[in-house]
Amino acid sequence: MPAKIFSMEAREDGSARLALNYKHAGRSGIQRISCDLPxxxxxxxxxxxxxxxxxxxFGQPAASDVAIDGLTLSFDPAQPDLHVVRQAGYSSQAARLPLAAFHSAMAEMTDLCIARAEASxxxxxxxxxxxxxxxxxxxAAQLGQDEGDxxxxxxxEIALLLLAQDAAARGSALARKLRGKKSQDQARAAVSSLLQALAAELAPMPA
Known part of the structure; x- marks a missing residue:
């Protein structure tokens, strides 16, 4: 059930509309998965x-998934496509989405989220x-200078998205550290710690 068209439409309030058209095996016509994302x-x-x-x-793809209000996207390194499932009540739809189409549509969404984080x-x-x-x-040793950069x-960018979300939360400890002149070293340590954790998880170095 490969997807025919995948699109993401951003809205001014930071939400978005996801739409995926696909041909279901054994059924006539084009099927559609669509939903609003907060x-x-x-x-x-x-x-x-x-x-x-x-x-x-890094040449180290790993199985992963994301679930958002009845929408689930799953990645299996052994498969060329993402598996998309939309569950609404007792109704369920499933389709496969080529990775290239997914990343192409998500590029603009990524830029918008980063711009919002930078302006927070x-x-x-x-x-x-x-x-x-x-x-x-x-x-740099593993990827070369340019790829390493x-x-x-x-x-x-990933760290900024996560940290900006953390700092915007009510009662955020990170926000307090960022506001205080005497706690800047603590804020710096928190930022560095997250970045190092992300590097260990998403870009592991060989032993």
């Missing part, structure tokens, strides 16, 4: 896409702290 759901989908892309860059209250401070974090020494740029 701002947090769109961010989850963007992070899923970025993680897939980064792991592919703590976005500039977080971006500055992330820029100060040195890349793992083995990154691109991988580090992608890691920083």
């Amino acid at each position: 701002q947090a759901g769109l961010l989850q989908l963007v992070l899923f896409a970025e993680a897939l892309s980064l792991r592919k860059r 209250k703590h976005g500039p401070a977080l971006k500055h702290l992330l820029a100060e974090c040195p890349p793992p020494a083995a990154l 691109l991988a580090m740029h992608q890691l920083r």
